Amino acid sequence: MSASTNAFSLPRGFRAAGHACGIKADPSTPDLSLFVSEVPCAAAGVFTQNRVVGAPVHVSRERVPGDSVRGVVINSGNANACTGERGLEDARWMTAEIAARLGCRAADVLVCSTGVIGHFLPREKLAAGLPMLVERLGTSEDSLATAARGMMTTDTVPKLSSRAVNVNGQTVTVTGAAKGAAMIAPNMATMLAVVMTDARLSGGETASLLKEAVDVSFNCISVDQHTSTSDTVLMLANGQACDEGEATAAENQDFREAVREVCTDLAQQIIRDAEGAAHFVTVDVTGTRTREDAHRIAKAVADSPLVKTAVTGNDPNWGRIVSAAGYAGVEFAEEQCSLSINGIEVYRRGSPTECDEQRVSAAMATGEVGIELQFELGEGTSGEGTARIWTCDLTTEYVRLNSESTT
Numbered sequence: 001m002s003a004s005t006n007a008f009s010l011p012r013g014f015r016a017a018g019h020a021c022g023i024k025a026d027p028s029t030p031d032l033s034l035f036v037s038e039v040p041c042a043a044a045g046v047f048t049q050n051r052v053v054g055a056p057v058h059v060s061r062e063r064v065p066g067d068s069v070r071g072v073v074i075n076s077g078n079a080n081a082c083t084g085e086r087g088l089e090d091a092r093w094m095t096a097e098i099a100a101r102l103g104c105r106a107a108d109v110l111v112c113s114t115g116v117i118g119h120f121l122p123r124e125k126l127a128a129g130l131p132m133l134v135e136r137l138g139t140s141e142d143s144l145a146t147a148a149r150g151m152m153t154t155d156t157v158p159k160l161s162s163r164a165v166n167v168n169g170q171t172v173t174v175t176g177a178a179k180g181a182a183m184i185a186p187n188m189a190t191m192l193a194v195v196m197t198d199a200r201l202s203g204g205e206t207a208s209l210l211k212e213a214v215d216v217s218f219n220c221i222s223v224d225q226h227t228s229t230s231d232t233v234l235m236l237a238n239g240q241a242c243d244e245g246e247a248t249a250a251e252n253q254d255f256r257e258a259v260r261e262v263c264t265d266l267a268q269q270i271i272r273d274a275e276g277a278a279h280f281v282t283v284d285v286t287g288t289r290t291r292e293d294a295h296r297i298a299k300a301v302a303d304s305p306l307v308k309t310a311v312t313g314n315d316p317n318w319g320r321i322v323s324a325a326g327y328a329g330v331e332f333a334e335e336q337c338s339l340s341i342n343g344i345e346v347y348r349r350g351s352p353t354e355c356d357e358q359r360v361s362a363a364m365a366t367g368e369v370g371i372e373l374q375f376e377l378g379e380g381t382s383g384e385g386t387a388r389i390w391t392c393d394l395t396t397e398y399v400r401l402n403s404e405s406t407t
Contacts, residue, residue: 001215001275007029007141007162007164008141008144008145008160008161008171008175008190009063009144009162009173010139010142010175010197011093011144011172011173011174011175011196011197011238011239011240012173012198012238012240013038013039013040013198013240014035014036014136014139014175014196014198014231014236015032015035015036015037015038015137015138015139015145015239016019016033016034016035016036016135016139016143016144016146016147016177017033017133017134017137017138017143017147017150017151018027018030018032018033018034018133018145018148018149019031019129019132019133019134019136019142019146019150020032020129020144020150021125021126021128021129021132021133022122022125022129023075023076023077023078023121023126024076024077025117025124026280029149030068030076030133030146030149030150030152031073031074031075031076031077031078031129031134032074032076032126032129032130032131032133032150033071033073033074033075033147033148033150034071034073034074034098034134034137034147034149035049035071035147035177035196035236035331036070036073036102036137036240037069037070037071037196037236037238037240038240039061039071039238039239039240040067040068040070040104040108040238041067041068041069041205041236041237041238042065042066042067042069042202042203042205042206042235042236042237042238042239043063043065043067043069043110043206043208043235043236043237044064044065044203044206044209044211044215044234044254045060045061045064045065045110045210045232045233045234046093046210046211046218046232046237046326047060047061047232047233048230048232048269049231049233050231050241050258051257052081053081053088053197053230053316054079054080054081054082054083054087054113054117055081055083055087055088055091055113055231055352056080056091056111056112056113056230056231056232057092057230057231058088059088059091059092059095059110059111060111060112060154060232060234061133063107063108063110063124064110064202064203064207064234065203065204065206065207065394066108066256067202067203068103068104068105069108069109069110069236070099070104070108070109071098071102071108071109071311072109072110072111072112072194072195072234072236073095073098073109073110073111073112073130073133074093074111074112074113074150074192074194075112075113075114075115075116075121075126075216076114076115076149076150076151076152076179076406077111077114077115077116078113078115078116078119078121078122079113079114079115079117080113080116080121081117081119081230082117083112083116083118083120083121084361085118087120087121087243088122089112090121090123091113092106093123094105094111094121094126094130095109095110095111095177095362096109096134096277097126097127097130097131098130098202099132099135099235099239101130101134101288102134102310110234110353112151112192112230112232113230114151114179114192114230114233115153115209116183117397120392122191123373125284125391126213137347143162144175144177145160145216147177147179148160149180149192150177151155151177151178151192152179152180154275154395154401155179155180155267155273156273157273158177158179158267159177159178159179159180159259159264159269159270159302160175160176160177160264160266161175161176161261161262161269162173162175162176162218162260163262164202164258164262165255165257166253166254167199167241167242167244167249167252167254167260168211168242168247168249168252170241170242171241172197172198172199172241172242172249173197173209173241173257173338174195174197174199174255174258174259174260174262174338175195175196175197176193176195176196176262176263176265176267177193177194177266178191178192178194178267178270179191179192179193179270180192180270180273183300191231191233191270192202192230192231192232192233192365193218193232193233193234193266194234194235194236194258194262195210195213195233195234195235195236195262195263196236196237197236197237197238197240197249197259198234198235198237198238198239198240198241198242198257199223199239199240199248199249200237200239200242200246200247200248200249201237201239201248201249201250202250202340205248205250206235206236206366208223208250209235209250209256209284210233210235210259211233212256212260212300213256213259213260213262213263213264213345214233214263216260216264217260217263217264217265217266217267217334218263218266220267220272220387220388220389220390221267221270221389221390221391222302222303222389222390222391223363228281229356231267231316232275232348233263237249237258247358253397263346263350267390268390270394271391272391274392274398274403275397275398276394276395276396276397276400277393277395277398277401278312278392278394278395279311279312279363279364279367279368279369279393280367280368280369280390280392281302281308281311281369281370281371281390281392282368282369282371282388282389282390283298283301283302283371283388283390283391284298284369284370284371284372284377284387284388284391285297285298285301285325285373285376285385285386285387285388286372286374286385286386286388287374287375287376287377287378287385287386288330288332288375288377288378288385288386289377289378289384289385290384290385291385291386291387292385293385294385294387295384295389296328296329296330296374297325297328297330297373297375298373298386298388298389299327299328299378299389300325300327300328300374300388301321301323301324301328301371302318302327302389302390303324303391304321304324306320306323306394307321307324307371308325308392308394309393309394311364311369311393311394312393312394312395314361314362314364314365315361315364316337316341316346316357316360316364318339318346318347321339321341321371321373322339322347325337332375332377333350334350334367335347335350336349336350336375336376336377337350337373337374337375337376338373338375339371339372339373339374340370340371340372340374341363341364341370341371342360342363342364342366342367342368342370343363343370343371343372344356344359344360344363344368346360349376349404369393
């Protein structure tokens with residue numbers, strides 16, 4: 001079984017650093033992050049589904065999966081997206097600057113950028129900051145926390161998660177850092193994450209394991225339906241917790257679960273820190289014919305502006321939820337659907353219940369809202385499709401923040 005670590009510790013053989021080089025308006029705010037392994041890693045990535053992608057996505061996507069990656073360099077405050085050939089040159093230059101100081105190939109360094117779209121990176125500031133970033137590399141919890149801060153844009157808190165698990169008699173650590181607060185939609189969004197482990201994996205195994213974890217975590221969160229240009233989740237495995245020649249951790253179920261738990265924890269932290277949000281919302285759908293049908297319905301509910309604004313006001317306007325389920329593109333009859341909010345049934349098999357709306361509103365006012373849609377589909381009305389998506393409400397503060405991003 002995996003266990004949460006008391007501290008956010010780096011896996012063996014990894015170092016991290018954060019630094020401020022002046023990309024952001026406040027020159028004292030960290031805007032550079034670096035995660036490095038002392039030895040080559042098996043690495044994989046999952047990237048944005050947007051057809052318009054940042055230069056770092058192009059560069060990193062070319063380099064994974066692989067078995068010789070040494071690190072990930074990240075800048076915040078500038079997405080290096082929609083910047084043409086110069087943007088690609090800048091992204092490759094960043095990796096070369098780090099590689100020269102690590103003693104590896106530029107192709108062994110991955111790169112991410114996040115921030116405002118359509119602006120060229122300030123090379124002079126980066127040229128001064130990248131060497132300092134390498135000098136600050138450390139193994140402490142503070143080093144990891146500063147690296148997590150260097151990734152942040154509109155985030156209010158750094159996002160970290162660690163798990164420890166026994167694999168072949170050895171304690172293996174899985175640790176992740178992430179950023180994200182808006183432009184969040186299923187199939188990735190303006191979020192970055194780096195997951196590190198000292199378990200032994202091949203590049204192909206890392207890719208398979210990461211996709212499996214992302215599908216049930218980062219691809220199950222939604223803030224505003226906006227899939228960004230920069231979304232990237234990277235996983236690095238250096239094998240430093242394992243003996244030479246030892247079997248990989250790919251088939252160890254506890255390890256696989258630890259990776260999923262770290263990704264899920266980070267995904268939920270993104271939703272809890274969503275721009276302007278006051279409610280954390282869990283949408284559960286059960287009893288559909290397939291998982292795909294359940295996911296489609298859950299996504300329609302989670303993405304609905306009318307559902308989100310009702311949650312903002314603690315308004316048990318459940319008709320909006322049922323209506324969103326109805327336009328999700330999944331066949332069902334009204335009498336095959338029931339709905340509960342925070343465990344209080346408000347709609348049963350196509351008809352309203354005699355629930356106390358004030359009680360439902362009070363339950364929503366706690367800030368934790370659970371929406372459960374139960375369907376009676378499939379053979380014998382016992383469909384096995386289930387899905388869960390995490391989202392938030394839509395507040396006036398979100399509108400304010402996103403009306404002032406560049407002004």
